[in-house]
Amino acid sequence: MNLETAIRLTEILLGFAFIQQSIEHLTVFSNERRLFLARLILALLLIIGIQTAWINFLLLLLGLAILNVFQGPYNGGADRMSLLILSCLCLAHLAPTPHWQELAFGYLALQLILSYFISGWVKVVNPEWRNGQALRDVFQFSAYPVSESLRQLSQSPRLLLSMSWWVILFELLFPLALVSSTSLIVALIFAAMFHLSNAFLFGLNRFFWIWITAYPSIIWFQSRIFS
């Protein structure tokens, strides 16, 4: 995948992710509705591909306004990833030379790799993750499980211990997938399934869509560095 295609594909996926997020805000308070209606329209224009440099810039400004309204991210890591993607796209459009453009978009790929690796690292150094207790706590009393019945999973320590190690190993080993395009695609499919299960179990639907949005950057990055 060449840089231009990867950037365009990222913009299209970002447009769909923003439409999904924005629609969720249209039925609530008027101040939110105005902001997210504007985001919805800009996201549509981004998908169509009209003046994408300007649209990205306007979406970034709107993202900052939304950040101020909620005094921080509304949806934690998903909003932060949205702003990171937008910032990298804006810089890629502003870049004076192809070299700087690659650096800007490559930064997104690097952060995507780190998003998995650091998540794995902070878990593997924590004894409660290594013995499965942390994941038991997540199911037993954290705010994330979407139903009371899911809390019963905390009573399956062996299952949660193996799940903990699957997550830790996958996240830590993710950077190794860059060695070939095939291994990367397999790793991204696993990663998407991981986000999908988080969306099902913990209601983190926005994480699924926004992380997938960053995937073209890493596919381009792998071919740029290793091919």
Next chain:
Amino acid sequence: MKLFQTIKLLLPALIPSWDFFESIAPSPRIQFSLLNSEKQTDKHWAEFRPRPQYVSLIKMLKRMLWNPWWNESLFLVSCAERIVGNSSPELILHSEQEIFKRIKNDLLQKHQSLTASHFQFRLVFVQRQGKELKEEVAFISRIQAVASEESQ
């Protein structure tokens, strides 16, 4: 000042920490009480938006595209954490207002024949101590009139 604040909010997105679930912190529950007057002392606390007993696979699939209620609830968890965290008075006030606004909205939407004139919320944090789960009330809000404009 506004620019400085915006940069401060943006920086964690540009240089993310990616430390998801590094440790499992005490988890907030929002409870609210309906009051007939500001001076009512006997209070019955009810959990705000208790999670359902069961969510079907079909519903989970639908929520991939439409999940506003849950995402709003996760935002309120962030607000609760900000209130008891090391936040500025302005941020605590903002978070309290956000929780007021959404409780009030739910009350007015779901309880058409609401007789209470006021309401209040509190934050109960659940954490594991040894093998036991402990609950601790960490914050009690001001009392808010149901009809007030403050939380709009």
